Amino acid sequence: MRISARGTYLTPARLAWMTAALAAVLGLSLVGAALLGPVHVSLARALAGGDASPDRVILFRTRLPRVLLASVVGGSLGASGAALQGLLGNPLACPHVLGISGGAAVAGVVALVAGADAVSPLVPLAAFCGALASIAIVSGAARARGRTTPHAVLLVGVVFNALAAAVLMLVNALVSYTQAQGVLFWMMGSLSTQSYGLIAGSAVYSVVGLGWLVLHAHDLNLLTAGEEGAQQLGVDVERTRRSVFVASSLLVGAAVSMSGMIGFVGLIVPHLLRLILGPDHRLLLPASFLGGAAFLVWADTIARTVLAPAELPVGVVTALAGGPFFIFLLRRSLRRSVA
């Protein structure tokens, strides 16, 4: 299937164009989503009124921080999903399915229970370590199987997620969540926030992680020739693996510590973008960041408007979209490997 957005090979010009286009889509999404919600808000009133205007408070204290957080988290998940798919050579990979979000969440909860303050950088740091540990274990399982089945990795991820869920429930029962946030926050995700400071901090981790990944984007391309093939083309495979792992952990750790586990963003967005834009990671990585951001902004908008005035956890919306999509992809992949 050839779509004209593809071109024959990637040039810096095309990269710039596509990134700008996606950034514009994200920008429009931010504005649109900020104006939508269970409560009707008028932009005019919000800008005109002073601090006493509820419209202004809603827009700038609740909606705007929320959509900004959604973009940082969605972008982090999208980019790390694309990188993991490239590194593991498995288009079904994503931080949630592989149990990496689960590992990050458990580590974050442990940090909170151990006494860390909810806003201290210890929590994202712990989440980062949890994500890294999970990636190491999962990829160890992947390599043990060599290049045979990518599905073995998914099985390890399922087990990991079950384990993470069990630990979260256990902590919830034991600690009676004085500081550990509720189990619902970790397991279904929540983008509710007011703090621009926290969002900025999270954004720093994400941008660093993304930048690091992009530096290795070409290596990820070459890795599609296989580990040996990539080595023969001059890639330091071990260093690339380590870098991608650490950068992905940074992204996933930052996302999960801010918003709990939100699944499937890292699966759906890179996959769809790869169909449209091609598999070149130099474009796919930044595109997955921007696309993931827009995706989560809209998913969150649906989550907070479809049952208005009540709110659905955003993880429910992404799972309802992502679950069937994942099954569809899995079936296609199984059919191809049997054929």
Add this chain to the structure above:
Amino acid sequence: MSRHALVLALLVAGCGGAPTPPPAGPPARVVSLAPSATEIVYALGAGARLVGVCGQCDRPAEVAQVPRVGGYLAPSVEATLAVRPDLVIAVPSPGNREAVRAIERAGVRVLVVRDRTLGDLWDSIPALAGALGIPEAGDGLVTDLRQRLDGVRARLAGVTPRRVLVVVDHNPLVVVGGGTLQDELITIAGGTNVVRDVGSAWPTITLELVVARAPEVIVDAGMGDEGSARGLFAGLTTVPAVRDGRIVRLRDDAFFRAGPRVADAAVALADAIHPGVLAPEGASREAPPG
């Protein structure tokens, strides 16, 4: 050969054939599988008859001596049957249905009471009292509680009700909705629940809804710590509760139990919503300074 037949016959008899008929006279060995039911039993004066309670039963203090038979969500059928009860009291919970059915099939009398609303409470107490053979105690308890609640209502009769939001969990933001005992208590305590119409008993809402509904008092009944509710709503300056510093902690777990302490809960809530209006009745509450 005959010894084997005897063993076999005993086994068959023991495997729950026909249910044994209830013993004559009021039940002497009672198991309670819910904390609210346990409190009612003690309030009716029948606490001595309890031979087993669920793990979460923590009031009154004497209940600590009673053996545990599993949890409120997951009672242990074996442990319950092992204490040979005449009567098992259960409140429907997500998860205990199968266990309760199993206990019934083993031939033990089970009384199921509900605890969602005040109406449920006025039904459960007489039902329990009747099953325990002490209907007068039940009527007495009901009358007493109703009187005290009416008293609270009366003392607040002249006071303008305040718009109230009661928060149960912070992130996601879970609040008390309509159709619950807690919602009724809010009304009795001189409040109007700003999210009564949202649709479910414990809805999750967005911060912007809090701004839109503009409650005058926010009661934090969650299990978090002191400052977290204030931090949660800090930037929402147009909300009267935030502006005037009326974010109050309600730590008393009586608020969540449909039991004999509902009147205490109503008083505590009234103190939180209208501080100082009620003469001090020793409720546990904390208000922010100033």
Add this chain to the structure above:
Amino acid sequence: MIEAERLSFAYDRGPVLADVSLTVAAGELVGVIGPNGGGKTTLVRLLSGVLAPDAGVVRLDGRPLAAYRRRDLARRLAVVPQDPTLEFPFTALEVVLMGRAPHLAALGFPRAGDVEIARVAMARLGVAEVEDRPLDHLSGGERQRVLLARALAQEPAVLLLDEPTTHLDLRHQVGIYDVVHELARARGVAVVSVLHDLNLAALYCDRLLLLAGGRVVRQGPPAEVLDAGTLSVAYATDVQVTVNPVTGAPVVLPTR
């Protein structure tokens, strides 16, 4: 110029190569032949530096492989593998451009000259028309030619091929080896190719290395190595060797 000095290697399951030595000068085309499981692919992996030998050393232009940095090595030595992994649908041109990677900076964007080199390589191998088709939409033969084009685009001094013609019909087999032969002669590339087709080997290779049971059975010009007795023992099957009336090269014929 590449040389292997007394290489030995064992996988977990057992020894695969023992005491193998080989020298290939610039402009030479050396064929590696032998029965399955004889160690041919392992030899290629050792020569390319992907595996490290248990004993012995591989030298490129006099320096051991370990002394080269990975990118420098990739600029001098290219490998055409047997079996491409295909998880992601890069187009043929994108794949060939990957061959330029060792010569490019971190993000690997090709300059105009690089695209030219890639296209010329594809034209020589007759896959120019499929440049914008994803790899999984190509036939097995086209895929192999794309991989060879990628190796050509690397502009190596040494080229290693692991059975590059398995999926190809006769015309394309000959076509490939014409290109490879010309590379050796005209460009002075040192080429080592693993082959199954003994007659193709006889036609194109300057020298042959017969590998069986992990050891070098015979090494030398085709006429010398392709000896009926030697081959019958190595391949455990009876063969006859005659001479091609047109080219004068030896022709190996299995007998029933």
